[in-house]
Amino acid sequence: MATSEGCFRVFEKLRHILRGKLLGREPMSRHTSWRVGGNADVYLVPADREDLLAALSVLEKEAIPWMVLGGGSNLLVRDGGIRGAVIDTAALNRLEFLSGGEVRAEAGVVLGQLIEEAARRGLAGLELLYGIPGTVGGALAMNAGVPGREFGERVESALIVEGGTMSRWDRQRLRFGYRRSALTSGMIAVEARLLFSPGESEALQTVLRERLAYRRRTQKVEGANAGSVFRNPPGAKAWELIEEAGLKGASVGGAQVSRFHANFIVNQGKAQAEDILALIQRIQKEVESSSGIRLEPEVKIVGENTALNG
Ligand SMILES: Cc1cc2nc3c(=O)[nH]c(=O)nc-3n(C[C@H](O)[C@H](O)[C@H](O)COP(=O)(O)OP(=O)(O)OC[C@H]3O[C@@H](n4cnc5c(N)ncnc54)[C@H](O)[C@@H]3O)c2cc1C
CATH class of the missing domain: 3.90.78.10 (UDP-N-acetylenolpyruvoylglucosamine reductase, C-terminal domain)
Incomplete structure (x- = not known):
């Protein structure tokens, strides 16, 4: 249980070491697609993975509970808010296209951006997921998908932080299933390594436009x-x-x-x-x-x- 003194102590420590953004008593309604949710005691946006590891070590030393947040598009935060810290992955947004269809996407990369960039480069595999909001980290944790296609199908491995250390998990260990993976609270996906197939850029971009139109039609809420x-x-x-x-x-x-x-x-x-x-x-x-x-x-x-x- 995070006490307010514990959170204050952690806030002060983080203020000195964190290079990213740090906020106190941050309304979670600003960070969830439902636009509801009470305050998080501490809200941090680590600047990069080193910043993330440094922040985690402070949180764990002070026994402050924490949770990780992507785009907040699959999350209901109760009105009493979050005792402890919320770690927002938005600044972990490196996206690298390597040879042979390999892509390394950090957790905070917006899923739509990954799919658009891949389509522009003639890389196929995730276009049916276009229009799903949120981040790569959220899509990995939730194994986001549509009937017949899931994010996990294209994931070869991922960098996972658990207990303060980072290691590479292969797809077997990630155990993707229907809207689930092996990731539980206490784990953070930092980067996904994906493998795309060769495709034709124009045709892929047409699929993206069609997917968006389809979503607008069927999910007009x-x-x-x-x-x-x-x-x-x-x-x-x-x-x-x-x-x-x-x-x-x-x-x-x-x-x-x-x-x-x-x-x-x-x-x-x-x-x-x-x-x-x-x-x-x-x-x-x-x-x-x-x-x-x-x-x-x-x-x-x-x-x-x-x-x-x-
Ligand atoms: C209009 C709309 C349409 C949608 N359509 C679809 C759809 O067609 N298919 C579908 O599957 N989903 C759909 N969703 C749900 C949602 O977009 C997906 O589940 C998405 O993958 C969640 O990503 P996020 O970054 O927003 O995750 P968040 O909501 O921020 O988090 C979801 C869960 O993942 C965990 N998490 C987030 N990032 C990480 C990380 N880096 N490491 C470890 N755990 C992490 C969080 O702790 C939380 O438990 C839709 C949502 C909306 C609002």
């Missing part, structure tokens, strides 16, 4: 959101089960089940995380009673409740 909220259960589609339970358009406070895509929950403008959480629980309960299937969230839920909700 009414407000801030985090994409699909629930995992598809084996042999079923979460959005269909939610629709069949009659929940399209259902709302709690400022959170509403999208009228366009039933597996999306939108922030109608003034939602709190507790509204979204209550709607998630309502969907779970009502879908279970109508179909017998318990939906499990795909989004990651972190942080503390406010004192009010215990």
